[in-house]
Amino acid sequence: MCRHLGYVGPVTSVRDLLHFGSQSLVRQSWAPKEMRGGGTINADGFGAAWWRGGTLGRYRSVSPIWSDPTVEETLSHIHSGSVLAAVRSATEGMAVEIGACAPFADDRYAFSHNGAVFGWPESVSTLAEDIPAVQLLSMSAPTDAAMLWTLVRRRLQVASAESALTAVVHDVEAAAPGSKLNLLLGDGNELWATAWGHTLYALVDESTALIASEPFDDSPGWEQIPDRALACARPGHLIITPIPMGER
Numbered sequence: 001m002c003r004h005l006g007y008v009g010p011v012t013s014v015r016d017l018l019h020f021g022s023q024s025l026v027r028q029s030w031a032p033k034e035m036r037g038g039g040t041i042n043a044d045g046f047g048a049a050w051w052r053g054g055t056l057g058r059y060r061s062v063s064p065i066w067s068d069p070t071v072e073e074t075l076s077h078i079h080s081g082s083v084l085a086a087v088r089s090a091t092e093g094m095a096v097e098i099g100a101c102a103p104f105a106d107d108r109y110a111f112s113h114n115g116a117v118f119g120w121p122e123s124v125s126t127l128a129e130d131i132p133a134v135q136l137l138s139m140s141a142p143t144d145a146a147m148l149w150t151l152v153r154r155r156l157q158v159a160s161a162e163s164a165l166t167a168v169v170h171d172v173e174a175a176a177p178g179s180k181l182n183l184l185l186g187d188g189n190e191l192w193a194t195a196w197g198h199t200l201y202a203l204v205d206e207s208t209a210l211i212a213s214e215p216f217d218d219s220p221g222w223e224q225i226p227d228r229a230l231a232c233a234r235p236g237h238l239i240i241t242p243i244p245m246g247e248r
Contacts, residue, residue: 001041001088002037002086002087002102002112002113002114002115002212002213003007003025003028003029003032003042003087003114003213004025004085004102004112004114004152004182004184004212004213005017005025005083005084005086005184005210005211005212005213005234006083006084006085006184006186006191006193006209006211006212007082007084007191007192007208007209007210008082008186008188008189008190008191008208008209008235009081009209009210009235010081010110010206010207010208011079011080011081012079012080012081012083013075013076013077013078013079013217014048014050014075014076014078014079014080014083014085015071015072015075015076015078015086016076017070017083017085018048018065018075018085019159019213020116021216021218022175022214022216022217023214023215023217025065025085025087025151025212025216026065026066026071026087026156028035028042028087028097029041029042029043029046029063029064029065029066029087029100030042030043030083031068031159031193032213032214033214034199034213034214035191036044036200037114038207040087042064042065042087043089044062044064044086044087044088044089044090044096044101044219045058045060045061045062045063045064045087045088045090045096045098045100045101045135046061046064046068046086046088046101047059047061047084047085047088047101047103048083048084048085048086049077049084049085049180049185049186050078050082050083050084050104051080051081051082051083051112051125051188052078052080052221054188055202056105056106056107056108056109057078057235058103058105058110059066059215060077060101060102060103061097061098061101062076062096062097062101064087065087067224071141073187075210078097078122078169079158082188082189082234084103084110084111084184084186084191085103086101086102086103086110086112086114086124086184088101088102088209090114091143091144091241092118093221094119094120094142094143094144095141095142095143096166097141099140099141099146100140100145101142101157102145104140104145104146104149104203106153108158108187108197109153109161109185109186109187110184110185110186110187111148111149111152111183111184111185112145112182112183112184113144113145113148113149113182113183113184114182114184114198114213115178115179115180115181115198116179116181117144117147117172117176117181117195118142118173118176118177118178118179119176120144120176120181120233121144123148123175123176123179123203124147124172124175124176126175127171127172128147130211131151131154131201132151135150135154136150139214142164142247148172148181148183148190150214151168151171152164152168152173152183152185152199152220154167155167160194161185161187162192162230162231162232165183165185165192165194165230166194166230166243168181168183169181169183169194169196169243170235170243170245172192173196173245176182179196179197180196180198181194181196181197182194182195182196182197182198182199182209183196184248188232189234190232190234191209191211191231191232192201192230192231192232192233193225193230193233193235194229194231194243195225195226195227195228195229195230195231196227196228196243197227198215199212199213199224200212200213200224200225200231201214201215201222201223201225202223202225202231202233202238202240203215203216203219203221203222203223203226204221204224204233204235204236204237204238205221205235205236206235207235207236208235208238209233209234209235209236209237209238210233211225211231211233223238223240225240226245228242228244228245229241229242230242230243
């Protein structure tokens, strides 16, 4: 599958955040510890999004994160107090192209998916029927993650981030039982994430909030998010809520 992280805290370079800790996101790209099937390395691209002055910037690449010179040459010069990043292990049969790499983003939010939609694409064809054709045609790639981002964006038009993620997880699980739906969303101030089939951890103190697929180091502050739960995090604030099926 994939690995992702969300960060809100003191200003740092995007490059340093990607390399943070002995089990950094860069290291997880080639030596992950807690992958649950779907591949052994994350070499099918990567991306990072950051917020500065209310503006969201983004870089994505189909190269493995360890081989792209942009990480050292450019991302080392970009500083932010809020970052969302991901490394990708493409599901078999799905495109390896820049449009398929997370984070997906609009003017406010950045989004990543760690997992897979079971039975894609037939299993979620009924969900696609409710999406206007122009939104389907403008998806950045024909992948399950891009489809999930489209569903989340539609929900965000009428609901909070917590409600949007919960509703999408319910809808997709009902249509495609057994899907792995670890979703990560950020707006530059707060992070929201679901643990649904894959591991998820949070490290939160008064100055920093981190959400990641696996811990970066051996710090005792890391808290594992239970499966089938939603985490909402910002510095000094972490709320973990179970996601019972059948409720929206």
